[in-house]
Amino acid sequence: xxxxxxxxxxxxxxxxxxxFEYGKKRKAQIGEENVFDFSLGNPSVPAPAAVQSAxxxxxSSCDPVELNGYTSAQGDLExxxxxxxxxxxxxxxxxxxxxxYMTCGAAxxxxxxxxxxxxxxxxxxxxxxxxxxxxxxxxxxxxKLVPVAGKEGTFQPDIPSIMAAITPATxxxxxxxxxxxxxxxxxxxxxxxxxxxxxxxxxxxQTIYLISDEPYRELxxxxxxxxxxxxxxxxxxxxxxxxxxxxxxxxxxxxxxxNPAAQNAGEVYAAVCGAGRAxxxxxxPSLFQKLIARVxxxxxxxxxxxxxxxxxxxxxxSYGYEVVxxxxxxxxxxxxxxxxxxxxxxxxxxxxLLIVSAKSFGVEGYVRISYCVSPQMIxxxxxxxxxxxxxxxxxxA
Amino acid sequence: xxxxxxxxxxxxxxxxxxxFEYGKKRKAQIGEENVFDFSLGNPSVPAPAAVQSAxxxxxSSCDPVELNGYTSAQGDLExxxxxxxxxxxxxxxxxxxxxxYMTCGAAxxxxxxxxxxxxxxxxxxxxxxxxxxxxxxxxxxxxKLVPVAGKEGTFQPDIPSIMAAITPATxxxxxxxxxxxxxxxxxxxxxxxxxxxxxxxxxxxQTIYLISDEPYRELxxxxxxxxxxxxxxxxxxxxxxxxxxxxxxxxxxxxxxxNPAAQNAGEVYAAVCGAGRAxxxxxxPSLFQKLIARVxxxxxxxxxxxxxxxxxxxxxxSYGYEVVxxxxxxxxxxxxxxxxxxxxxxxxxxxxLLIVSAKSFGVEGYVRISYCVSPQMIxxxxxxxxxxxxxxxxxxA
Numbered sequence: 001x002x003x004x005x006x007x008x009x010x011x012x013x014x015x016x017x018x019x020f021e022y023g024k025k026r027k028a029q030i031g032e033e034n035v036f037d038f039s040l041g042n043p044s045v046p047a048p049a050a051v052q053s054a055x056x057x058x059x060s061s062c063d064p065v066e067l068n069g070y071t072s073a074q075g076d077l078e079x080x081x082x083x084x085x086x087x088x089x090x091x092x093x094x095x096x097x098x099x100x101y102m103t104c105g106a107a108x109x110x111x112x113x114x115x116x117x118x119x120x121x122x123x124x125x126x127x128x129x130x131x132x133x134x135x136x137x138x139x140x141x142x143x144k145l146v147p148v149a150g151k152e153g154t155f156q157p158d159i160p161s162i163m164a165a166i167t168p169a170t171x172x173x174x175x176x177x178x179x180x181x182x183x184x185x186x187x188x189x190x191x192x193x194x195x196x197x198x199x200x201x202x203x204x205x206q207t208i209y210l211i212s213d214e215p216y217r218e219l220x221x222x223x224x225x226x227x228x229x230x231x232x233x234x235x236x237x238x239x240x241x242x243x244x245x246x247x248x249x250x251x252x253x254x255x256x257x258x259n260p261a262a263q264n265a266g267e268v269y270a271a272v273c274g275a276g277r278a279x280x281x282x283x284x285p286s287l288f289q290k291l292i293a294r295v296x297x298x299x300x301x302x303x304x305x306x307x308x309x310x311x312x313x314x315x316x317x318s319y320g321y322e323v324v325x326x327x328x329x330x331x332x333x334x335x336x337x338x339x340x341x342x343x344x345x346x347x348x349x350x351x352x353l354l355i356v357s358a359k360s361f362g363v364e365g366y367v368r369i370s371y372c373v374s375p376q377m378i379x380x381x382x383x384x385x386x387x388x389x390x391x392x393x394x395x396x397a
Numbered sequence: 398x399x400x401x402x403x404x405x406x407x408x409x410x411x412x413x414x415x416x417f418e419y420g421k422k423r424k425a426q427i428g429e430e431n432v433f434d435f436s437l438g439n440p441s442v443p444a445p446a447a448v449q450s451a452x453x454x455x456x457s458s459c460d461p462v463e464l465n466g467y468t469s470a471q472g473d474l475e476x477x478x479x480x481x482x483x484x485x486x487x488x489x490x491x492x493x494x495x496x497x498y499m500t501c502g503a504a505x506x507x508x509x510x511x512x513x514x515x516x517x518x519x520x521x522x523x524x525x526x527x528x529x530x531x532x533x534x535x536x537x538x539x540x541k542l543v544p545v546a547g548k549e550g551t552f553q554p555d556i557p558s559i560m561a562a563i564t565p566a567t568x569x570x571x572x573x574x575x576x577x578x579x580x581x582x583x584x585x586x587x588x589x590x591x592x593x594x595x596x597x598x599x600x601x602x603q604t605i606y607l608i609s610d611e612p613y614r615e616l617x618x619x620x621x622x623x624x625x626x627x628x629x630x631x632x633x634x635x636x637x638x639x640x641x642x643x644x645x646x647x648x649x650x651x652x653x654x655x656n657p658a659a660q661n662a663g664e665v666y667a668a669v670c671g672a673g674r675a676x677x678x679x680x681x682p683s684l685f686q687k688l689i690a691r692v693x694x695x696x697x698x699x700x701x702x703x704x705x706x707x708x709x710x711x712x713x714x715s716y717g718y719e720v721v722x723x724x725x726x727x728x729x730x731x732x733x734x735x736x737x738x739x740x741x742x743x744x745x746x747x748x749x750l751l752i753v754s755a756k757s758f759g760v761e762g763y764v765r766i767s768y769c770v771s772p773q774m775i776x777x778x779x780x781x782x783x784x785x786x787x788x789x790x791x792x793x794a
Contacts, residue, residue: 002568002661002668006513010671046461055456064443068645104501104649104678111677116403133674140675171399248465250683252501264399271399274407277530278537280508281501285682286647 009136015360016040019345023354030352036381037354037373041180041330043247044372045300051246054294058287067290071283074273075102075255082293083255091228099260101272102284102292104252106215106241107133111279113237113256114141114172116271117209122171127157128362129181129333131213134174143171147362155182155324155333155363157190163197172209173198177226178216178328181361181368183309185220185327188227195233207235207263215241215254218299220328221306234261237268242292244330247300253288305330308371312378319386320394330372333358336365337392347391351384406533412757413437416742420751427749433778434751434770438577438727440644441769442697448643451691455684464687468680471670472499472652479690480652488625496657498669499681499689501649503612503638504530505673510634510653511538511569512672513665514606519568521608524554525759526578526730528610531571540568544759552579552721552730552760554587560594569606570595574623575613575725578758578765580706582617582724585624592630604632604660612638612651615696617725618703631658634665639689641726644697650685702727705768709775716783717791727769730755733762734789744788748781 013021016039023037058067074080080097087095103109110133114124120142126134128147138145148161162173173194177186198208212229217240220226229236241254258269283289312332313323322335334355336344341357345367348355358366371378386396410418413436420434455464471477477494484492500506507530511521517539523531525544535542545558559570570591574583595605609626614637617623626633638651655666680686709729710720719732731752733741738754742764745752755763768775783793 001516002514002665003512003516003672006668006671006675007664008671009674010513010667010669042466044462047465051465052456052461056453059449059452059456064449065441065644068444068448068647069439070646104682107677107679109677111675115400116407117399119398119400136675137677247462249467250465250680250686252679252682267404268399270407271403272407274403274405275400277406278403278508278533279676280504280506280534282504282649283647285501285649285685287684288682289647 014132016356019354019356026352033380035352035354036377036384038369038371039354039356041370041372043244043249043300044374045247045302045304047247048295048298048300050295050298051248051291054291055287058290058294062290068286071286071289073276073283075100075284076286076289076293079289079293082296083257086296087257091231093228093230093259095230095257095260099258099265099269101256101269101276102289103254103256103276104281104284105243105254106213106239107137108252108281109239109241109254109256110134110213111137111141112272112275112281113211113239114138114143115275115279116268117171118143119171121169123167123169124172124174125162125165125170126174127162129155129179129358129366130362131176131180132360150182153324155179155184157186157194159190159193159197162194166201166208168206170206170208172211174211174213176213178220180216180329181331181356181358182324182333183326183329183331184324184333185224185226188225191227191229191232195229198233198235202235210236211239212236213239215244216329218245219302219305219330221309222327224327226328230259230261234259234263236262245299246295248288251285251288253284253292304375305372308373308375308378311375312369312371315382316385318397319389320396321385321389330370332369332371334367334369336367337389337394339365341365341367348388351388353381353384353388411529413753416751416753423749430777432749432751433774433781435766435768436751436753438767439769440641440646440697441771442644442699442701444644445692445695445697447692447695448645448688451688452684455687455691459687465683468683468686470673470680472497472681473683473686473690476686476690479693480654483693484654488628490625490627490656492627492654492657496655496662496666498653498666498673499686500651500653500673501678501681502640502651503610503636504534505649505678506636506638506651506653507531507610508534508538508676509669509672509678510608510636511535511540512676513668514568515540518566520564520566521569521571522559522562522567523571524559526552526576526755526763527759528573528577529757550721552576552581554583554591556587556590556594559591563598563605565603567603567605569608571608571610573610575617577613577726578728578753578755579721579730580723580726580728581721581730582621582623585622588624588626588629592626595630595632599632607633608636609633610636612641613726615642616699616702616727618706619724621724623725627656627658631656631660633659642696643692645685648682648685650681650689701772702769705770705772705775708772709766709768712779713782715794716786717794718782718786727767729766729768731764731766733764734786734791736762738762738764745785748785750778750781750785
């Protein structure tokens with residue numbers, strides 16, 4: 001018998017992927033323009049022009065043996081310096097290249113930090129709704145994911161729930177803001193309260209790490225502030241990916257930043273290096289590491305997402321939907337028009353709307369609408385959303 | 398307490414890395430040209446020109462949203478088709494895109510297949526000398542590495558030793574040919590014998606997978622044949638990387654190929670997909686996947702390595718060293734001139750020769766010399782090798 005857990009993980013398609021595949025078939029039947037596919041979180045805006053020109057320049061000007069060669073396992077020193085400089089310029093946390101570990105994207109960052117921190121049976125608290133792969137990554141690292149509900153309606157962290165979930169086995173709290181799937185940005189007040197709780201546990205002798213998974217950091221609208229956790233709690237680690245900010249999800253490039261103020265920052269960093277090694281991450285892709293050193297701070301044109309959000313959230317509200325305040329990422333979280341969100345998402349298909357039931361994100365009664373799509377598709381989809389609401393007898397606002 | 402196994406893996410430098418760091422310091426002291434650094438297995442030949450031009454062309458001509466977007470987790474379908482076509486053209490095994498899983502290089506390939514196959518406590522037999530990370534990868538996947546000695550002097554597989562090492566817990570035999578560190582290519586006869594043993598166990602109800610780690614496949618000299626294991630045994634898996642053949646070690650691109658003839662090929666492939674997911678490998682880097690579809694079959698100019706091998710092995714033999722027949726890879730395996738190869742490698746430093754004691758490869762009394770260096774350095778190093786031999790009272794041949 002081979003490993004049945006691996007077989008099962010590789011055999012069961014996620015709800016999102018299932019819907020996406022349905023969409024492909026449906027488009028072939030009735031035409032691409034007649035299916036409104038809001039299933040995937042794949043950036044629809046191209047990488048900025050600076051990326052293309054920097055890539056070409058690097059390929060032309062660098063010695064290929066050096067360019068395509070192994071970097072050190074933790075990443076090229078100049079690249080890590082550039083990342084540290086950028087973080088310090090924006091968040092003033094006194095971080096150095098020795099606290100940065102370049103990774104193959106956010107999933108790698110998370111797997112590595114979880115394998116670095118967790119011993120068998122350790123618990124990781126996360127706030128629902130949450131990205132379903134958190135469970136897969138945590139369990140593979142020998143831990144147990146403990147989801148606690150966010151506040152109903154706002155999906156901000158609920159401090160009493162977090163406190164109630166902490167046990168002697170709690171090793172980390174894992175947050176994701178701007179959030180996939182809710183689009184919610186956790187408020188500074190909520191972050192401060194979480195950190196106060198963790199600080200109290202630390203003073204009583206239990207160190208609980210705060211891990212921030214933040215690939216959507218730059219995808220925020222209307223000047224909303226995304227607090228940088230290192231400024232609130234010493235025992236903190238940022239997992240970052242350039243997948244969304246630079247529209248490079250397929251290229252697998254990101255980093256782990258360990259707060260230099262952590263009591264055992266050096267040990268955590270060593271464990272990150274060790275976990276990366278044990279998981280087979282020899283180094284992050286060399287060309288894209290060097291790209292990052294050149295373009296860090298640049299982002300794709302996120303104004304497209306902002307316009308999409310504005311159009312879609314205003315229209316849905318006018319049709320009578322309850323929309324969660326969408327401050328960031330490229331997801332709209334909308335209350336299902338019937339208690340069972342699976343049934344609601346299924347009924348939406350009758351209107352050629354492909355939206356994801358939020359059950360797999362650990363929340364009942366909501367759906368996720370990924371608006372990283374063309375503005376034209378959003379416009380075309382509006383009558384379908386209106387008809388769907390009407391089919392439930394909902395009156396426009 | 399964070400995970401101490403990860404801390405330890407990230408804190409202890411490998412012997413090779415230690416030597417490389419010593420070399421950097423020594424070069425600063427006495428000049429780059431006076432230190433003969435044979436420590437690392439980093440390709441010294443640039444990627445072929447076709448790589449640079451294909452990369453530029455792909456970047457210029459592809460839609461960036463598609464180019465840099467996620468591919469499916471197992472890799473872009475067109476890329477997998479190109480890999481399957483290449484394998485079929487060369488080895489006629491009837492493989493399809495559905496048996497190919499694109500990875501972030503050889504280490505990723507190995508970690509994924511081990512996590513796909515192993516249950517806790519399963520054993521993996523490998524043949525010494527072997528790449529030391531095999532132990533790290535196997536143990537992280539919950540298994541136990543069981544090294545068996547290759548034949549003294551030739552380092553070909555020793556069939557009685559392999560048979561003696563098989564237990565009911567044996568899940569796989571992991572081979573590496575052309576071999577790092579010995580440069581030996583396993584003979585077709587040896588492969589046939591291993592497969593015959595495994596076939597017998599299969600017929601008695603115990604399936605033991607044969608995993609071939611073969612990043613050095615194209616680095617063979619003098620027309621030596623590297624048998625393709627799928628043609629000898631159904632329950633076989635090839636782990637490939639383009640790191641050495643295309644001189645792209647930093648870019649992390651390779652694949653796993655599951656033999657379509659395996660009894661449960663579909664289940665193994667599903668487990669590969671599941672293990673990749675659990676380890677955080679979302680997809681292999683997209684740009685380099687697309688590169689592979691264009692340049693597969695091209696290799697770097699390996700004649701440079703062949704000339705290095707010829708010059709170095711002939712010279713060392715003439716100074717009285719015993720050199721293992723070097724048919725491939727870019728390593729020369731040489732008998733230590735005293736029983737303790739650590740002491741020998743240490744003494745070599747007095748002659749500014751940086752060579753790796755083979756203890757960490759699971760073999761006593763040998764050193765590894767990585768000849769992926771400039772021909773000029775090889776020429777300059779010869780008097781030092783001669784002086785080292787003379788210091789032991791060895792007479793030239």
